Amino acid sequence: MILSQTEENYLKALFHLTNRNGEQAEVGTNELASFLNVKPASVNDMLKRLREKELVENERYGKIFLTNSGQKIAVQIVRKHRLWETFLYKKLSFSWDEVHEVAEQLEHINSPKLIEQLEKFLDYPEFDPHGDAIPNAKGEIKLQKRTTLSEVELGKSCKLIAVKDSNADFLQYVLKVGLELGSKIKVLNRQEFDGSLEIEIKKNVLSVSQKFADNVFVE
Amino acid sequence: MILSQTEENYLKALFHLTNRNGEQAEVGTNELASFLNVKPASVNDMLKRLREKELVENERYGKIFLTNSGQKIAVQIVRKHRLWETFLYKKLSFSWDEVHEVAEQLEHINSPKLIEQLEKFLDYPEFDPHGDAIPNAKGEIKLQKRTTLSEVELGKSCKLIAVKDSNADFLQYVLKVGLELGSKIKVLNRQEFDGSLEIEIKKNVLSVSQKFADNVFVE
DNA sequence: TAATAAAGTTAGGTTAGTCTAAAATAATAA
DNA sequence: TTATTATTTTAGACTAACCTAACTTTATTA
Structure with a gap:
């Protein structure tokens, strides 16, 4: 499924907001809106589209959840983000605080081979420069009791x-x-x-x- | 100036079409449209916007030219494209024919530091995997009488x-x-x-x- | 439990980038 | 030089992603 960058950002935001501190958390329209710096009305529009693509589930006035396929896509975006951060930090001398912003752009590049090869080039890193676990190609994340x-x-x-x-x-x-x-x-x-x-x-x-x-x- | 990916693609297309085989060439709406796989009407809309930003010049029913600032931006996109192609070929084992498509995406990443560091990481390459000259940071291109x-x-x-x-x-x-x-x-x-x-x-x-x-x- | 506040939704509008269909202009050929 | 063809432009419409303003539903608290 080909998604726009915006759609990907919504999925990623939901992934982060629904998995806080290793715990499940409930997320509503308002919270998602302020996280993404858009208005609740815009979130509503987007949720409609994502529901139609069966990437999120939510009932009228209810909380928002990622479906299994939504979750899978979100994890892949997180994977790309963290691999790129690692690349910037390890290979291009970016400092710790500079990597995030650029990785926000790079995470949307669509090329399975690119990610495979990047991961190999970095020698299969397990953690990004912030210490967060990098999901593997299957989407599995090392659980970290930190x-x-x-x-x-x-x-x-x-x-x-x-x-x-x-x-x-x-x-x-x-x-x-x-x-x-x-x-x-x-x-x-x-x-x-x-x-x-x-x-x-x-x-x-x-x-x-x-x-x-x-x-x-x-x- | 922050440009959309689409705007960048128009500038790059104009750059390539107006500098063919080292010679200046005249470019019209139809030609640009078919190069970009859009309809002439869409090109017209975009040209209006690019004229307002003073990146292109064209008179009604006349040929299309990049302004100096349009040219500068276009060269920087070409520079990014060719550096990324080199990276994919040299560091990520991409084959010759695979690099272009991915570089088309990567060329739109906006981070001056990223390009500087990438160029350094690749040890200031002069040519991309297709043998085309990579413009330097100032936008200067090695002329190639090939x-x-x-x-x-x-x-x-x-x-x-x-x-x-x-x-x-x-x-x-x-x-x-x-x-x-x-x-x-x-x-x-x-x-x-x-x-x-x-x-x-x-x-x-x-x-x-x-x-x-x-x-x-x-x- | 009624009143108020917070959260969520709907309706209608904007912009970027595309389209089709029709009209205007320029270029080419008889 | 007029007719035909090719190119370019205009008008009107669509979609994605956003907005504001008004409204509805749910939650909170007096």
Whole structure:
């Protein structure tokens, strides 16, 4: 089935919104609209088309779900996105926070051979530069039971393996703080009243908010 | 200036049609329409928009020209196309005849850094897999005074460096005949009545039409 | 449970890019 | 030079993807 970029973006958005933090989540018109920066009325138009193509299911005034085929297509888009991010980061010296925007464009290129060969060229990577798992050709995703920085015991050290979202501002802040994939972090102290953490990175001590710590994955 | 893929395709088509065989050529509505597989009426609509953006110039019932800024944009698209073709051929094991179609999609990705880095990654290639010159970042193109197979003297040997167009059928025929970039070809004989040539490739002798020989560049 | 707020839908309109059919102009040939 | 043919333009319509404004349904809370 040949889909427009817009249709693909709706499917991908639904995939992300319905699978949050590894849990199923319910998604409505409004939420999808604000995620995609369009108006609810536009979402309605598109949902009608996607229903007709049997890629989504939703009843009048009900929540929105991807069908099996919708899900399959969405996973393939995510796969392409993450492979391209990996390519940009590993081969073209893009920084962590720059890859997302360009991968948003590249993910819509339609060529099965291109993706196969790209994956091979990158030597079958399992994770993208944000630490997210790359679905394989069959659409299978490695399940990741990931620990956040917030959950690390006081005094212990850990290694940064991913950050939760792809917001460029957040990523830039992470970089500015001196972190990158693989950075070693030691958790020194935790403020009870606001959950903020005192951490040590390369012999520098700094304080980060709970929200920050919740968005950083470590092992 | 941000252009749609369609607008970019019109500019690129005009670039190719107005610079044929190194010579300037006049292009009209009908010709552009059939090149792009749309109807003349659609071309008219688009020309209006491109005139308003000052990317093309044409008078009522007159021939169509790219303006300087239209030309600049077109060259950048050609540059991206040829760099991507090179990438697919050199790094992702695409065959000669497969690169064009995918590059048609990739050429519309908008990221100056991506192209800069891609060019660097490929080590500043001068020619694409079809032997066409890749414009540099400034839009300068190496001028190629190219010899066709038709022009080679009887008994002389030459090396295949390019083929004229990107038609997949023609490229596949070229491959089938046993030719690739760099292949050595010896011209044995020429039929006066139809211009066809008898050539030797890897100790095989075969006959090719004048049209074929006109479309194959050698040095 | 009635009133208010939030979420979702519908109707009607816009723009980009396409089309068909018909009309206008230019080019070619008798 | 007039008639025929080819090219170009115009008018009117369609679809995808969006919008605003008004309306309906569901959820929340007083």
